[in-house]
Amino acid sequence: MQSKSVILAAWFGLAAVISSPASAQAAAPAPVAAQFGEASAAAALGLEDFSRQNAREFGGRLPAGFPLALAGAGELAGLKLGRGFPVYSIS
Numbered sequence: 001m002q003s004k005s006v007i008l009a010a011w012f013g014l015a016a017v018i019s020s021p022a023s024a025q026a027a028a029p030a031p032v033a034a035q036f037g038e039a040s041a042a043a044a045l046g047l048e049d050f051s052r053q054n055a056r057e058f059g060g061r062l063p064a065g066f067p068l069a070l071a072g073a074g075e076l077a078g079l080k081l082g083r084g085f086p087v088y089s090i091s
Contacts, residue, residue: 060073
């Protein structure tokens with residue numbers, strides 16, 4: 001009798017796994033490629049905003065100590081983002 005209950009329990013377990021909704025996969029986090037695309041789009045918008053803000057505040061010149069190696073302020077508007085890289089910090 002005990003073996004019959006073990007077999008039934010196994011069948012019910014298998015049935016539960018098979019009948020689980022396919023929507024459980026939809027709840028998984030977005031693939032890395034999708035996350036990269038979203039982050040890249042946000043960074044591109046941020047660079048455009050940074051360029052416009054710099055043009056408003058400093059006109060056609062770059063401020064002293066500007067963090068990017070550019071010949072002039074006109075190059076700032078033409079910048080494009082390249083491939084990113086991970087940055088790790090230790091506190």
